[in-house]
Amino acid sequence: MIENEPYYLSSGDEANLFQAAWEAKLPVMLKGPTGCGKTRFVQHMAWRLGRPLITVACHEDLFASDLLGRYLLMHEETVWVDGPLTRAARMGAICYLDEIVEARKDTTVVIHPLTDDRRMLSIDKKGETLRAHPDFMLVISFNPGYQSVLKDLKQSTRQRFVGLQFDYPPAAQEARIVAEEGGVSVSVAERLVTLAGRVRNVREQGLTEGASTRLLIYAAQLISRGIDPAQACRTAICLPLTDDDRLQATLADLVEDLF
Amino acid sequence: MIENEPYYLSSGDEANLFQAAWEAKLPVMLKGPTGCGKTRFVQHMAWRLGRPLITVACHEDLFASDLLGRYLLMHEETVWVDGPLTRAARMGAICYLDEIVEARKDTTVVIHPLTDDRRMLSIDKKGETLRAHPDFMLVISFNPGYQSVLKDLKQSTRQRFVGLQFDYPPAAQEARIVAEEGGVSVSVAERLVTLAGRVRNVREQGLTEGASTRLLIYAAQLISRGIDPAQACRTAICLPLTDDDRLQATLADLVEDLF
Amino acid sequence: MIENEPYYLSSGDEANLFQAAWEAKLPVMLKGPTGCGKTRFVQHMAWRLGRPLITVACHEDLFASDLLGRYLLMHEETVWVDGPLTRAARMGAICYLDEIVEARKDTTVVIHPLTDDRRMLSIDKKGETLRAHPDFMLVISFNPGYQSVLKDLKQSTRQRFVGLQFDYPPAAQEARIVAEEGGVSVSVAERLVTLAGRVRNVREQGLTEGASTRLLIYAAQLISRGIDPAQACRTAICLPLTDDDRLQATLADLVEDLF
Amino acid sequence: MIENEPYYLSSGDEANLFQAAWEAKLPVMLKGPTGCGKTRFVQHMAWRLGRPLITVACHEDLFASDLLGRYLLMHEETVWVDGPLTRAARMGAICYLDEIVEARKDTTVVIHPLTDDRRMLSIDKKGETLRAHPDFMLVISFNPGYQSVLKDLKQSTRQRFVGLQFDYPPAAQEARIVAEEGGVSVSVAERLVTLAGRVRNVREQGLTEGASTRLLIYAAQLISRGIDPAQACRTAICLPLTDDDRLQATLADLVEDLF
Amino acid sequence: MIENEPYYLSSGDEANLFQAAWEAKLPVMLKGPTGCGKTRFVQHMAWRLGRPLITVACHEDLFASDLLGRYLLMHEETVWVDGPLTRAARMGAICYLDEIVEARKDTTVVIHPLTDDRRMLSIDKKGETLRAHPDFMLVISFNPGYQSVLKDLKQSTRQRFVGLQFDYPPAAQEARIVAEEGGVSVSVAERLVTLAGRVRNVREQGLTEGASTRLLIYAAQLISRGIDPAQACRTAICLPLTDDDRLQATLADLVEDLF
Amino acid sequence: MIENEPYYLSSGDEANLFQAAWEAKLPVMLKGPTGCGKTRFVQHMAWRLGRPLITVACHEDLFASDLLGRYLLMHEETVWVDGPLTRAARMGAICYLDEIVEARKDTTVVIHPLTDDRRMLSIDKKGETLRAHPDFMLVISFNPGYQSVLKDLKQSTRQRFVGLQFDYPPAAQEARIVAEEGGVSVSVAERLVTLAGRVRNVREQGLTEGASTRLLIYAAQLISRGIDPAQACRTAICLPLTDDDRLQATLADLVEDLF
Secondary structure: OOOOOOOOOOOOOHHHHHHHHHHOOOOEEEEOOOOOOHHHHHHHHHHHHOOOEEEEEOOOOOOHHHHHEEEEEEOOEEEEEEOHHHHHHHHOOEEEEEOHHHOOHHHHHHOHHHHOOOOEEEEHHHOEEEEOOOOOEEEEEEOHHHOOOOOOOOHHHHOOOEEEEOOOOOHHHHHHHHHHHHOOOHHHHHHHHHHHHHHHHHHHHOOOOOOOHHHHHHHHHHHHOOOOHHHHHHHHHHHHHOOOHHHHHHHHHHHHHHO | OOOOOOOOOOOOOHHHHHHHHHHOOOOEEEEOOOOOOHHHHHHHHHHHHOOOEEEEEOOOOOOHHHHHEEEEEEOOEEEEEEOHHHHHHHHOOEEEEEOHHHOOHHHHHHOHHHHOOOOEEEEHHHOEEEEOOOOOEEEEEEOHHHOOOOOOOOHHHHOOOEEEEOOOOOHHHHHHHHHHHHOOOHHHHHHHHHHHHHHHHHHHHOOOOOOOHHHHHHHHHHHHOOOOHHHHHHHHHHHHHOOOHHHHHHHHHHHHHHO | OOOOOOOOOOOOOHHHHHHHHHHOOOOEEEEOOOOOOHHHHHHHHHHHHOOOEEEEEOOOOOOHHHHHEEEEEEOOEEEEEEOHHHHHHHHOOEEEEEOHHHOOHHHHHHOHHHHOOOOEEEEHHHOEEEEOOOOOEEEEEEOHHHOOOOOOOOHHHHOOOEEEEOOOOOHHHHHHHHHHHHOOOHHHHHHHHHHHHHHHHHHHHOOOOOOOHHHHHHHHHHHHOOOOHHHHHHHHHHHHHOOOHHHHHHHHHHHHHHO | OOOOOOOOOOOOOHHHHHHHHHHOOOOEEEEOOOOOOHHHHHHHHHHHHOOOEEEEEOOOOOOHHHHHEEEEEEOOEEEEEEOHHHHHHHHOOEEEEEOHHHOOHHHHHHOHHHHOOOOEEEEHHHOEEEEOOOOOEEEEEEOHHHOOOOOOOOHHHHOOOEEEEOOOOOHHHHHHHHHHHHOOOHHHHHHHHHHHHHHHHHHHHOOOOOOOHHHHHHHHHHHHOOOOHHHHHHHHHHHHHOOOHHHHHHHHHHHHHHO | OOOOOOOOOOOOOHHHHHHHHHHOOOOEEEEOOOOOOHHHHHHHHHHHHOOOEEEEEOOOOOOHHHHHEEEEEEOOEEEEEEOHHHHHHHHOOEEEEEOHHHOOHHHHHHOHHHHOOOOEEEEHHHOEEEEOOOOOEEEEEEOHHHOOOOOOOOHHHHOOOEEEEOOOOOHHHHHHHHHHHHOOOHHHHHHHHHHHHHHHHHHHHOOOOOOOHHHHHHHHHHHHOOOOHHHHHHHHHHHHHOOOHHHHHHHHHHHHHHO | OOOOOOOOOOOOOHHHHHHHHHHOOOOEEEEOOOOOOHHHHHHHHHHHHOOOEEEEEOOOOOOHHHHHEEEEEEOOEEEEEEOHHHHHHHHOOEEEEEOHHHOOHHHHHHOHHHHOOOOEEEEHHHOEEEEOOOOOEEEEEEOHHHOOOOOOOOHHHHOOOEEEEOOOOOHHHHHHHHHHHHOOOHHHHHHHHHHHHHHHHHHHHOOOOOOOHHHHHHHHHHHHOOOOHHHHHHHHHHHHHOOOHHHHHHHHHHHHHHO
């Protein structure tokens, strides 16, 4: 349960669409690059709808049983312990599966019955079929830039969700976020956002992904603690982005131009 | 056990064929694209034949023991717990293995003795050989568009089933379904179905699969909650279908033409 | 133990050869396509020789311990439970390993000591060396059309068996089987067998395997329940055989010519 | 412990070499094709040296613990149970690892300390270091025709053994064996050996391996039970050797020439 | 808890940057070649900040549960035992994941919620969500020279850290370190550093990586124990670096030039 | 603990280097071909330094827990049992990891903290951090001829060891070893060493590796038991080295020239 309103600046109609999906009991998929605010948006909506939020970071070794639950041996008895998805379906929480394409395939199939009009969860090991709480909502996210042939959502999974597209916020709005969360003046924040814009253009020259808003906030936080701005940018923006020496030189030039 | 008649519009002879197969105790395979109504059809037939329905969503980590059952430790004793297939064979239910080609090979072989005239299930771990209840029926489904060399039903499995072919419903019928389940007027539903027809043609230009009836219903549900129709189509139809930017532009054009 | 004589029409000397092998205590391998009667033949011979029959459907996840047996925890004690092969060797049953090439390699090696003049089974986990009952017989089957480099019986396994070759029965005999088991007139059965002959020729044009006798019986059973013969053939013969649209069209033409 | 002298016809100096190796406490590797008498030779030598024989058929899923032993839960206590290799080293038996190249790599390394002058077995799980009984001997076998890059004995393993080469016995000797063990006259046995000679030449035309002496004995046993000789040869020699139709035709011609 | 000040010679601003990151509660990634002092730097900073240090050497078989903790059976009860990451987050230690790219992907994802502003650790198996101690800090290291396509940090992981770049120390400083830790005179140390400089140039001719400061210290330690300097260099610098005979000859020439 | 001096003829400075490394507490890697005396050298040094020797033969399925130890269930309690590496570190033994490149990667990483100046062993499962006994020494060996891209020591592992290079002993010295250990006259031993020299030259014509000193001793032992020398060489030297027929012929010629 999220107690305080998470800071979130809306950049379009996404909150209304999310709310309509919630009312229609439709599951939602969030698409967009790393660190552009998908997780923050879900926290914000959970607070706005007054529902608890249960987040699961998906990974290659996430099995269906990690979502559903399992039997544990306790005081010489086997006790069933609900997994995060089961808990969310029971209590009517929003369950957020972050980076769903990373999960094992069985995990993506286990959510199918929850995403059609049955809204049921079949817990085979317990022999229980759980009808989801009316307020339960399933949200998944993924980064289309990552997908490969091996790691792709199957059509039979995709076509169970409505989609919301995310991107980096517009410059003015991103500067407000960086100033607010990084503890720097708006003018410094604007220069960081200008740098980010140039870095994101480098992307076409070989960077896998542009600098996220989060990295800008990191740089701002170092600057606000007295670190030299150019040094802070190298530390918080350039070095994390790539291991390629030539790209590092290009990024260092961009920093030097601005600080 | 399904209590209320599931909404289903028949588009051919499939119900009669299914019933004849059930009377002849023949197992059935349903072939067709994602979201065209295979699951709904099985629910409808289970209701019509008055048999309980047990559904298993197959996936890469579904082992034979997930279908047959296993020993669990309970109150210091090992207790056998039937899996969904064993339960169905014992009580005479319809057992529906959804997307069977996704399952591990041992799962597809375990059903062999149930699908010839022996109609038996051999539960090696329990040392039990179960003769299926006379009303038991096995139904499998798969999407031929998905099959690859690695994931293909073996001939020795295929030739144990009679087959029913499914496809998207005819336009008039699909519009009736979308209006009924999406809560929109027939004229809006017809425009959505027109859009779907055009999207399904794009398929030949690179879309893996066309828009399912389910996505049309999603769009209708958003529209009925006050979302702008074009926005609803982008959210519920375009974004879920593909991550390709150029295809998204094509789809957006199709939406703009109609709404 | 098989109580009633299983229906089997012999098409050569196979029963005498099988009986001589049983008397000489030689293991037997049955080679032939899917659904041509190998399983039925073993049932018939088990009944004729008055021996119990234990059948194991082999698959990729069949481990040696699934054949030999394992320790189970019961009432706080570990109890050994014989697997199907051990049970057969102990009681003098015929043990039939269906589609042996599908099994894991350890499974095929575990049967070696049972197939030479020692006729012993070494159960390492129990520390027991079991001498097979004099009436015990090992029978394996496989479909040579399936074999690939990866899934092939090793020479050191092959050369422990005498071989029997199976094929689809001659037309007249197959018609008698289809009429008897499918509940249709001989003339309908003959037309189905004619169709099968033509379908089996299509095989050279791309079908992996021809229509099995079992599929003909399925079609006959649907016809005997009032389904239109052409419809029954499409459902029970064409759709199960292939997912290729062009081959389906060819098959549909063959059906139309005959019904 | 082998009670009766196993029938074995020596074809060279192999018995003396084996005995010298045993006296020098050297491990021995037997190289040769399938079914040429390697196993029988070891049985014979075990009987001659008066040592018990423990045979392990190696396979892809044979783990080191299958050779060494493991802890089992019995009457609420964990009890150590020696594996076959440990048992042999303790009691001074001959341990015969058949088709060693099939085993997992950890299995082949576990025998290293037993094969140098330490003659020790390190049982890590038990924390025991066992010095082998003076009469203990390790014998391995493999078929050089099978070896591939993936399945090859490492030099560090090979160079711990002295080697004995085996092949099919000379014709006269093989005929005596077939007559003796197959229960047929010497003239029939000679014709079978002639057939084998011709089949072994076909090998250069595509047969993986020639007909083993064991298959000749199988054919003889069927003939001695009244099966037509040509039929017996097809059943016991041709069908087991290959699934290739053209090679089967060639083999059938060879049979027809002789019977 | 590190009691004595670890010897560390700073070669730039890295200590200030590390401290600012710690104050801003930002996670840090250390990039640089093998043996250039990354581990020593973390020990030094832990001592300087007065925080305990918990180090985990990552490897291919490091699972998330190895970091988080697991249930153990003790005195007939299952007891939860915290893993090193959980312990560090609870007590406010610095947790150092050495060579993070070697770990399994689930391990890298499990740290995500600890590295954004939530600073939480989700221990699914225990159903606990742990908020990290305010003094907790996460540090990871990796060697960019090692990274391959298969073993690369995902952008969604990278962009959660600020980065510090490490390299071999400048010559004068490295000589002081080698003299201090190797127990040799400064002039010997300088010659070893000169050798290292030349060896690091060979790197472009095929050496995977240059000689680390650690290897120079090893050579010094052997020299200080009376080993001939050329011999010590061959033993401690040349032989560990490569198995290539030609590169060894080149390295031997470099040694001969200097000692 | 080794009681009697193991026979070892030094061929260079290796004993002094080993002793200096032991005094400086540096870990040692031994590089060299199969059967050239690496293991014997470690036994000799353990005896000379008066330290117990614990040897572990590494293989593909050696897990870190096999080195560190594990919990075992004993008399209803879980008891920790130290693995060989932990035991050695605790008691100050020499721990010899033979053919380290064969081990799983987690095994090679687990030794890292033992090989830098911390000399610690982190036993995560027990929550114990063990500081190694001052007399503890880690020795690894590998055969550079075996290494492939897949099985290579990482630089971050290599650069933690000083290296000693081994090779077959010089001819005169090897003859003394063969005579001593094989029980033959020096003149016979010299002829065997001459043969070995020629065989080792064949290596360039396709032999993976030359004949080891161990195989020469095997041949000598057979000769000393009355086996014909040419026969003994074929059995103990030629057959173990290769399965290639043409190479066997070449080797047989070499034998014939000398005996």
